[in-house]
Amino acid sequence: MIRLSVQARQILARLTLPVLIAASFGLMLLGKADALLADRARMVLADALAPINVLLAEPLGAVRATFRDWQDVFSMRAENTRLREENERLRHWQATALALDAENQKLRANLNWMPDPAPAYVTARVVADAGGVYARAVLLALGPNHPITKGQIALDERGLVGRVTEVGSRTARVLLLTDLNSRIPVILETSRARAMLVGTNGPRPRLMYWPEGTLPAEGERVVTSAEANVFPANLPIGVVRYTPSNVPEVEPDAKLDRLEIVRIFDYGLRGITPPDAPARQARPERRR
Amino acid sequence: MSDRTPGIQPHPSLWRRIDIAARHAFPTAATLALMLLASAPLGLPDQAALLPAIALGCVYFWSLFRPAAMPPWSVFLIGLLLDLLGYLPLGAGVLALLVAHGLTIQARRFLARQGFLVVWLGFAALAALVALLIWLAAMALGFRLLPFAPAVFQCALSIALYPLLTVGLQRAHHSIADPEQA
Numbered sequence: 498m499i500r501l502s503v504q505a506r507q508i509l510a511r512l513t514l515p516v517l518i519a520a521s522f523g524l525m526l527l528g529k530a531d532a533l534l535a536d537r538a539r540m541v542l543a544d545a546l547a548p549i550n551v552l553l554a555e556p557l558g559a560v561r562a563t564f565r566d567w568q569d570v571f572s573m574r575a576e577n578t579r580l581r582e583e584n585e586r587l588r589h590w591q592a593t594a595l596a597l598d599a600e601n602q603k604l605r606a607n608l609n610w611m612p613d614p615a616p617a618y619v620t621a622r623v624v625a626d627a628g629g630v631y632a633r634a635v636l637l638a639l640g641p642n643h644p645i646t647k648g649q650i651a652l653d654e655r656g657l658v659g660r661v662t663e664v665g666s667r668t669a670r671v672l673l674l675t676d677l678n679s680r681i682p683v684i685l686e687t688s689r690a691r692a693m694l695v696g697t698n699g700p701r702p703r704l705m706y707w708p709e710g711t712l713p714a715e716g717e718r719v720v721t722s723a724e725a726n727v728f729p730a731n732l733p734i735g736v737v738r739y740t741p742s743n744v745p746e747v748e749p750d751a752k753l754d755r756l757e758i759v760r761i762f763d764y765g766l767r768g769i770t771p772p773d774a775p776a777r778q779a780r781p782e783r784r785r
Numbered sequence: 786m787s788d789r790t791p792g793i794q795p796h797p798s799l800w801r802r803i804d805i806a807a808r809h810a811f812p813t814a815a816t817l818a819l820m821l822l823a824s825a826p827l828g829l830p831d832q833a834a835l836l837p838a839i840a841l842g843c844v845y846f847w848s849l850f851r852p853a854a855m856p857p858w859s860v861f862l863i864g865l866l867l868d869l870l871g872y873l874p875l876g877a878g879v880l881a882l883l884v885a886h887g888l889t890i891q892a893r894r895f896l897a898r899q900g901f902l903v904v905w906l907g908f909a910a911l912a913a914l915v916a917l918l919i920w921l922a923a924m925a926l927g928f929r930l931l932p933f934a935p936a937v938f939q940c941a942l943s944i945a946l947y948p949l950l951t952v953g954l955q956r957a958h959h960s961i962a963d964p965e966q967a
Contacts, residue, residue, distance in 0.1 A: 513857045514887050520861070521879040525926060528875025535868075535875045542869050546821065553825050625826045629833050629872035630935045631923050677929070698932060754830065 540665035543627070543636055547667045550624040551638050558757075613729070618762045619645060621669070633676040633698055634662070635756055637669045645669050648727070648766070651759045656733040656750030657681075657721060658759050669761075673753055674734070675702050682725055683734060683747075685711070686718040694719065694734065694747055700754070701738065701746040713737045713745040729764045811962040812851060813859040816843035817866060824870045831938065836871045837878065838943040840864070841915050842950040844882050845908050848889040849897055850958055860886040877922035881915045888914075901951070909944045916940035 501509070528535050569576070605612075619639075627636040635658075639645060651658040651671045659679065663670040674681055679696035685707065692707035704713055713719075717737045723730035735749040797805070816839075823835045840863055847855035864879030871878060888911060889896075896907050920936040960966065 514883065514890075517857045517861045518880065518883050518887070521864070521876050521883055523876075524865075524879055525874065525876030525922070529926060539869050539872070546824075549821075550826055557826060623826075625824065626832055627872065629870075630837065630919070630939050631927075631931055632833075632872040634872070677931070698935070 536663055540663050540668065540670070543625075543668045543670070544665040547624065547636075547638055550636070551622075554622065554624050554638075616729070616762045616764045617644075618760045619643065620758060620760050621645075622758055623756045624668075627670045628673070628676070631677065631698065633673040633679075633696070633753075634659070635671050635673065635759075637671060637759065637761070639667055639669055641666060643669075644763070645761055646763075650728060650732070650762045650764060652732065652762060653751045653756060653759050655752065656735060657728075658751045658753065658756065660727075661761060671759065671761075674749060675700060675753060681728065681734070682722040683719050684722040684730070685713050685737070686720055687714065688717070691722055691724065692719075701748055704737065704745040704747060707745075715739050719747050726766050729766065805964045808962055808964045808966075809854050811957065812843070812847040812854040813862070815957065815962075816840065816847070816859075816863055819843065820863070820866055820870060831942075833871065834935070834939040834942045835946075837867060837915070837919065837939055838912075838946045839950065840867045840878070840882060841885060841912060841943050842908070842947050843954065844886055845889055845911060845947075846951065846954045846958075848886050849893055849904065851962065852890060852893065854962060855886070857883065857886060873919060874923055874926035877919050877926065880922060881918040884918060885911050885915050901948075905944075905947060908947050912940045912943035912947075916943070 604610075621637040621639055623635045624638040625636040627634040637645075645661060645664055647661055647664055649661045651661065657674060659671045659673040659676070661669050662672040672679055674694065674696060675698065676696045677698045679694075679702065681694040681702075683692050683694045683704075684690070685692060688711045690708050690711040690713075692713065693705045694702050695705050696702045704719070707713055715737055719734045719737060721728035721730060721732040721734060733750050735747040735751075738746050738748045740746055819839050820836060823832070823839050829835070844855060844860055844863060848860075860882050861879055864882040867873065867878035867882065868875050889907075892907060896904055916936040916939045919939075920931060920933065924931050
């Protein structure tokens, strides 16, 4: 170590903080100049932490499951009644759906309808929350040589979750539809009006830019629109709910706050690259 | 060595020196480890606010009671991890924590002699400032308006978590992080 006089060392010690504060501004500039840098650093970190997260997921999941079991024991009676009623209702709907499906098949056969290709999908476990105070996203654990690329679509068993925005070697980050950066073209199911679903970081994204004259109705179902070639048409998203201040929002079908397993679909859509990457050049295709 | 035990002292052996170094490195290492733990999938609601709360609590505590073990570059490193793990714009957390560190060092002469309540009050003011700074930086770097509620929540969680954090850190402060006990 270099021997310095006491004064020199004191001056150095006093200078460290201002220099580092200046460096933090430099870091901000660097982060702005090269948006990829932070993303890449994050994915490297996420890849490195992935084994720990996967390892932790198991016992933590067990703890949560035990906890939920205990809660279930107390609410079992009420839950049973509710389920029986729901079952009745669903049976009725099942009959309707089967009849409609048969009718649909018949009509399609008459019209020589070209069926949509069945999309390929991969199921992945959500291992960590990849959001922050000002972001909503989740991290998926994947094996090496996974087929997932940016822009693919994540769904849970109920509805749309979001889109894959960053892909590492063992992890992928899915930007949730509630994130501030999320913009999804949607169709209001009954009026067939187009609109945009805009994330607010809150639990319910907001509906915007619907055509004049067709107001979104309370309780109306909202599905994706194939416009811009980013999403396939008719993926379920949620239902319209009005806030007390009369702003239409969408209550997502997907359980976004407790995602455990999601399916990543490849619809082969290459419309627009994910929203957080405006200046990003296309990465070499991983698939094939 | 220490001013508290003057006199001739034997040259420390290799193991003793490693021990001293480890004790010296404990605050930074423990803070980083705690942050990694806080970003693990614990399944808590609003877990994202836990990360800045822990980072700030640790930086404040060690800057106040053992500044030699929490030098500015350590704070820089912790801030960088906060930015990466917390998906903040690069540099926002670093700046906020460095400012917090600087202010704590300035107020140290007064605060370190006070009781817990005053220290906590000081921390509350600092947590508000840090939440505000991160909020402003995130807005400036993202070119967009952000809701203020998450900043308020982050500040409240930081303040609420600090006593809990202090219990653990105070113990470490007098045992494992104390170079005198090497």
